[in-house]
Amino acid sequence: MSRIIIRRYRIALPRKVPKPTAPIRIVVIGDLHNRTFGKGNRNLVEQIIGQHPDLIFSVGDLTVCKPGKETNIDVAVSLLKRLSCECPVYCINGNHEFRAKRYPDAYNGVYEEFKKGIHTSNIRLLEDEKEQINIKGTHLTVHGYELPEKYYKRFQQQYISAEEIRKSIQEPEEGRYNILLAHNPVYFEGYALWGADLTLSGHLHGGLMRLPLIGGVISPQVKLFPKYDCGLYEKYGRKLLVTAGLGSHSIAFRINNPAEFMLVELY
Numbered sequence: 001m002s003r004i005i006i007r008r009y010r011i012a013l014p015r016k017v018p019k020p021t022a023p024i025r026i027v028v029i030g031d032l033h034n035r036t037f038g039k040g041n042r043n044l045v046e047q048i049i050g051q052h053p054d055l056i057f058s059v060g061d062l063t064v065c066k067p068g069k070e071t072n073i074d075v076a077v078s079l080l081k082r083l084s085c086e087c088p089v090y091c092i093n094g095n096h097e098f099r100a101k102r103y104p105d106a107y108n109g110v111y112e113e114f115k116k117g118i119h120t121s122n123i124r125l126l127e128d129e130k131e132q133i134n135i136k137g138t139h140l141t142v143h144g145y146e147l148p149e150k151y152y153k154r155f156q157q158q159y160i161s162a163e164e165i166r167k168s169i170q171e172p173e174e175g176r177y178n179i180l181l182a183h184n185p186v187y188f189e190g191y192a193l194w195g196a197d198l199t200l201s202g203h204l205h206g207g208l209m210r211l212p213l214i215g216g217v218i219s220p221q222v223k224l225f226p227k228y229d230c231g232l233y234e235k236y237g238r239k240l241l242v243t244a245g246l247g248s249h250s251i252a253f254r255i256n257n258p259a260e261f262m263l264v265e266l267y
Contacts, residue, residue, distance in 0.1 A: 020136040028262040030059035030202030031245025059202040060094025060183040077117035084122035092144040095152040160190035185228040192238035206244025
């Protein structure tokens with residue numbers, strides 16, 4: 001059985017929201033890239049459900065969508081539907097799903113099949129949308145931000161301004177704890193300036209290989225020693241959590257970098 005680790009974080013909610021009656025347990029998954037852990041992903045599902053989550057967030061790239069290759073959505077759809085039997089699931093597109101969405105003819109309409117496959121009452125796909133969640137006596141709003149394709153190009157790094165984010169998802173909500181799901185963590189400064197209390201990301205696969213005391217070595221955008229490869233970061237009083245994810249695709253190896261998901265407790 002492939003090893004899966006659970007990275008655990010506890011984050012205090014600010015005074016602007018009511019104190020929850022008990023910690024809110026959130027599982028964060030990402031970058032599965034069609035990998036399976038046991039038949040039907042049974043081992044992964046069991047470990048996630050074993051954390052007794054109140055909410056599950058997927059930060060994208062559960063699939064692999066590459067030009068000229070058949071796209072398999074079955075693994076992603078099956079996983080999300082199984083998890084949604086336990087608690088609400090909120091998900092966003094990564095660059096792979098976004099590519100299939102933007103170029104439907106090149107991918108034989110597979111994105112619409114993906115959307116239909118996860119169209120259940122307990123799964124919410126956020127495409128530049130938000131959802132209010134009132135849970136355990138406190139008030140959360142989860143925002144799903146779809147980054148334009150230019151922000152994933154290799155050998156390049158753009159800058160996202162707070163104003164550009166506002167054009168896509170408007171303002172964060174006052175009096176609520178604003179959680180931003182944004183697949184690429186590289187643009188944390190823009191997310192923080194926009195007003196995300198907590199940003200959840202993936203995409204960098206933990207830097208593919210990890211070195212002691214240094215961290216991830218290379219990003220999918222071919223940048224050495226990426227700054228936000230895995231873990232907890234803070235800027236301007238805002239927080240970012242990045243998962244190293246569960247799988248890989250084109251460069252199919254992970255060294256000192258086991259598959260993982262995050263358990264986040266808000267208290």
